[in-house]
Amino acid sequence: MAFPKTETVPDALRAWSVNWSEYAPVDITPPALRPDSLAREVPDWAEGAASPTDVANWRQRQDNALVPYALDERGWPLHPHGRTGRTGRNLGRWAENAAADPIVVAGHGRHRHLLLITREDIEVEAIPGGMVDDGETAPKALVRELQEETGIDLAGHQPVILSREIVDDWRNSDHAWVASTSALYQLPEQVTALAADDAIDANWWPFTSLTHLDAAITAAGRTLYAAHRPLLRRALDHLDQH
Structure with missing residues (x-):
């Protein structure tokens, strides 16, 4: 697109x-x-x-x-x-258009993997997030979006809220923009993800660094959504410090 x-x-x-x-x-x-x-x-x-x-x-x-x-x-x-x-x-x-971006990571250290979807609208690899519905809280939107786009239900998990910030979404304009609540979910191991809703694919990618993530995505002939890079960098910083 x-x-x-x-x-x-x-x-x-x-x-x-x-x-x-x-x-x-x-x-x-x-x-x-x-x-x-x-x-x-x-x-x-x-x-x-x-x-x-x-x-x-x-x-x-x-x-x-x-x-x-x-x-x-x-x-x-x-x-x-x-x-x-x-x-x-x-x-x-x-x-402001409120969004929720669940960053799901499985494993630890050099065995860490990140769950990403291929967005249907722009066909890039991205966090499986989306817009917060009217009357909905960001925590509920995090769980809902993840389940709708990957089939994974993490309602029983307590995530770490990483940020509440404006993201550089391609739809932003002078008078309408996206502000996201990003949250980190840590799982002991990978679980099955099935793409649905606004996702046309869902995969786990190596997540020891952004460099390694970029290399793996590029080797697969795909592209990482640039607007999500700061969110993923913040998740890596948190993981490396804890």
């Missing part, structure tokens, strides 16, 4: 406090989320607001956000990390 083109954002102009009158972000809104389509039918995974102006509960959303963000003079949410080169919405909600 081809990723959307973006306006290149120099580091010096990324902050919203810096004036950039020539800034022309690329609209990445897919047809299903454009105003005319939303007026006819709202997808079951998205809210019906055609623009941030149509959202009435900004104070509540800001209070519940994993990562704080501000609104501009129009009342539109601003990506906490600054300009992205993209505008519009290719996610279910305006502003």
Whole structure:
């Protein structure tokens, strides 16, 4: 799948406090989320607001956000990390879209392996995570997403919460982005994983370092999802320290 083109954002102009009158972000809104389509039918995974102006509960959303963000003079949410080169919405909600990423590791030391899925949308190797449903907590979403995409039920396991942060998702824009709760599950040995839902494959990969993980994935003719690299690096740091 081809990723959307973006306006290149120099580091010096990324902050919203810096004036950039020539800034022309690329609209990445897919047809299903454009105003005319939303007026006819709202997808079951998205809210019906055609623009941030149509959202009435900004104070509540800001209070519940994993990562704080501000609104501009129009009342539109601003990506906490600054300009992205993209505008519009290719996610279910305006502003923060909460996700849950369960990092499942089996074994210890040089025998460690990591569970990854092949994502159906962009066909790369990724953590078997997904979006938190309305009214759902992140811990419940971690268990649900893992079971839906791999068939593995870890409801009885207590994970280590590693981070709550914005991830560099390809769908992020100036006004809609993904913030993830990542959690580490440690198993004594590998268990059977069966790809389902948004996954087209599920496999265990060597996980002694990111270098070894990259080498194994590349040797198989596949690619590791770049947005998940910081999450996996944090998991490795935790494992190496405990």
